[in-house]
Amino acid sequence: MRAFTIKRFRILAPLAWLYGAVTSLRNRLFDWGWLPSERFPLPVICVGNLSVGGTGKTPHTEYLVRLLSPRHRVAVLSRGYKRETKGYRLATTKSSSSEIGDEPYQIKRKFPEITVAVDSDRRRGIANLLALPERERPKVILLDDAFQHRYVRPSLNIVLTDYHRPYFVDALMPDGRLRETRGGIRRADIVIVTKTDEPIDRPIYEEWRKASSLEPGQHLFFSELVYDHLEPLFPDEASETIDTAQATVLLISGIANPAPLLAEVRRRARQVIHFPFADHHSFNADELARIETKRQEQSGPTLIIVTEKDAARLRQHPGLPNAWRAILYQLPIRTCFLNGEGERFDLLIQRHIEQSFNSNI
Known part of the structure; x- marks a missing residue:
């Protein structure tokens, strides 16, 4: 197995x-039943992780939406991190990222036909979803980033871990990035190693399975993030197609780990000027003006590329320079499973849904 070099704060x-x-005490209280954990009469699939930081929860949630929404009425429930509102809120196509958060806004914009809601109290959020009129009531609920929210007992737990920083070499916060001890992985039904950028053969797979301390009934998958074609944020105002390979790209990123994104844009563009910001950063007018000044200094064709998450905040930003509307693009990402394992994953999910329906008849 490859060696891992991770940044820690041992002091x-x-x-x-x-x-x-x-x-650990909190988890034991839930395990012993001293703290209540509620199960609901429909499939509730949690997509979460043991650590803070980006492991690709949103692309994997979108994968599940694509898989399930053609056959089932799907709802995505998130806490709506860094939104400006409180309590339960049902998203509409007119909701803003400030109202519901970046990821829920992104999901609702990409899948307007599904139900998206936010509530930091997931148990209350599910109850509100189940109180919707029959024609709107979800048949499957996807919980975004709720693995530690143990007041809800999901019917299926999917845990993601970064290929470059797996939970079994990490440490608890604030020394490392773990939200809970490594033993929390025992609650997972499926573990997905995300952002894999090397081939995984059978011996490597078995090494990872052993290092992950998985039981025989727990399933292990490897996935990668694939970057799609650039999409204009303002299609009606976008300029004629610019050859990215001949352009200078101003890359704006407000995500936890921009390294893979930066590598991808560098592969596509002649020159890249990167403006990194913290995860979920709220851009102010001065920052946009500074980037605009740098854009004006460039000669030749110029593009501005952002992530889908950053696009959620920039699309409606009152301080967005008018000149950007023709050259501002987002770079979508999607999840792909390695070694043709997508079919096995899909089958596991579909069987779980069917079994859940049958058990609730």
Whole structure:
């Protein structure tokens, strides 16, 4: 197995030990039934992780939407991280990212036919979804980033871990990035190693399975993120097609780990000027003006590329320079499973849905 080099803050290890004690006690209280965990009468699939930071939850949630929505009435429930509203909110096609959060906004924009809602209290959020009129009531609920929200007991737990920083080499916060101890993986039904960028043969697969401490009934998959074609944020105003290979690209990223994105854009463009920001960054007018100044300094064709998540905030930004509307593009990503394992994953999910329906008859 490959060697892992991860950044840690060992001086904070005592705080991590204390944090681990608290989270372990909390998990035990749920395991013993001393804290309530509610199961609902429909398939509830949780997509989460053991760590903070980007593991690709949104692309994997979108994968499930594509898989299930043709046959089932699907709802996605998220807490709506960094939104400006509180409580339960049902998304519409007119909702803004400030109202429902970046990821729910992105999902609703891409899949307007499904139900998207936000609530930090997932149990209350599910109850509200089940109180919708019959013709709108979901038959399957996807929980985005709710693995640690144990007041809800999902019918299926999918845990994601980054190929370059798997949970079994990480440490608890604030020493590392783990939200809970590694033993939390025992609650997972499916583990997906995301952002894989190397071939996975059978010996490597078995090494990962052993290192992950998975039980025989837990399924392991490897996935990669595939970058699609550029899409204009303002199609009606986009300029004629620009050859990216001959252009200077101003790349704006407000995501947890921009390295794969930067590598992909560098592969496509003649020159890349990167403007990195923190995850879920709210852009202000001065920052956009600084980027616009850099754009004006360039000679030759210029494009501005952003992630789908950043596009959610920029599309409606009052300080967006008018000149950007013709050259502002987003770079969508999607999930692909390695070694043709997508069919096995799809079958697992579909069988789970059918079994859940049958058990609730």
